[in-house]
Amino acid sequence: MDPRDVRPASSPAPPPAPSVALAVTDGMLHFELSIAYEVFSRDYDLTVCGPGPVRAGRFLLEPDHGLDRLRDARTVVVPGWADVDVAPPAALVDAVRAAHDAGARVASLCTGAFVLAAAGLLDGRRATTHWAHTDVLAARHPRVTVDPDVLYVDDGSVLTSAGKAAALDLCLHLVRLDHGSAVANTVARRLVVPPHRDGGQAQFVTTPVPAPGNHPLGELFPWVMARLDWPLTVEDLARRAGMSSRHLARHFRAVTGTTPLRWLLAQRIRRAQELLETTDDGMESIAAATGMGTATTLRRHFARTVGVPPDTYRRTFRVRATSQPARAGD
The missing domain is CATH 3.40.50.880 (Class I glutamine amidotransferase (GATase) domain)
Structure with a gap:
């Protein structure tokens, strides 16, 4: 031939x-x-x-x-x-x-x-x-x-x-x-907005989408997002923001409608979701990359927040990535 x-x-x-x-x-x-x-x-x-x-x-x-x-x-x-x-x-x-x-x-x-x-x-x-x-x-x-x-x-x-x-x-x-x-994160970056706010978050948010430099926390958010693999604490965030932990909590409530720890956990879960969808990394690796320490901690927080274990989530989105989403009612 x-x-x-x-x-x-x-x-x-x-x-x-x-x-x-x-x-x-x-x-x-x-x-x-x-x-x-x-x-x-x-x-x-x-x-x-x-x-x-x-x-x-x-x-x-x-x-x-x-x-x-x-x-x-x-x-x-x-x-x-x-x-x-x-x-x-x-x-x-x-x-x-x-x-x-x-x-x-x-x-x-x-x-x-x-x-x-x-x-x-x-x-x-x-x-x-x-x-x-x-x-x-x-x-x-x-x-x-x-x-x-x-x-x-x-x-x-x-x-x-x-x-x-x-x-x-x-x-x-x-x-x-x-x-x-x-x-979804790519779309959010194109629109210059945070990639996720939980639906159950309160409506009464003074500044839901703060622009960098226009708010005391504007520089803190990207700093944290680049260091989700670190074992960050509220004190670490307050120190970086140059304010007391109590002052930080007030700003977080005004900007995000939640507490610093809940916001940080939400970002860790979102990062874990992205890694589950786009990589073959094991649970220990994903736990380390998202600052949750161990696979056991990852599984506990993930299941409580998302509603399904991380392994189930990965299988679901791997199927979605290779097939057209079904119409509701099909």
Whole structure:
């Protein structure tokens, strides 16, 4: 055989990108709409679905398809609804309900929860929205368990978020579910935001996304992230920040909504997730790389925080990395 006739084996084609549809109509909040568009514009097959030219604030948007195409998407995202005193359009409500009935995962950002509630998707579920409107949502939809003290709620096929920065947290959470922590962290770095805030974190955060140099802790966060393998203590963080441990705790609560130790553990867990997804490192190596000392400590904290043992998590995300995520309901 002529060696020139030998062709290299072709690599398997990558799985198609999961589809996301933004459900839009007049009266949407342009900030939340822009967040969703920016996060899902890469790594996804993104479409915008609406009844025609849509005005969001001062912006005029031309959708790709009508609302009927929402049912073809794996994930439907409903941005914030500007005037919660006005019922959302029936066509939007019906289309969102039909998409969920067809198996789509449906997520609302901020007051988009009012659209999901009107569609009956939140009945019997726990949900959230912007803290200023949680009482209204609870009074108008008594079958919904409204939680005013969280950033977002993941109830499987239905997800809701609080306002503004929390909407970004939920979008990054969806990316993490679909593609893993490594991709979600890449998106977060591109947007210059922290890669993860737990959904159960309080909404009342003075500065949820501090810029380096604009806050007393702005220089501390990247310093810690580069040293997660160190056995850092609160005293170490306070010394680096040049303040007392009590002063540090006050700043942490204002910026992150949690304590220094809980924040540090969350970063260690996130790093462990990324290593589990992207490397073949053993548990002892990952424990050392994340500052958790031993595999036993890693397994205990990981299972308590994530809900599954690290070995199970690794197997799950290795499968996701090689196959297209399944539609909800498939």
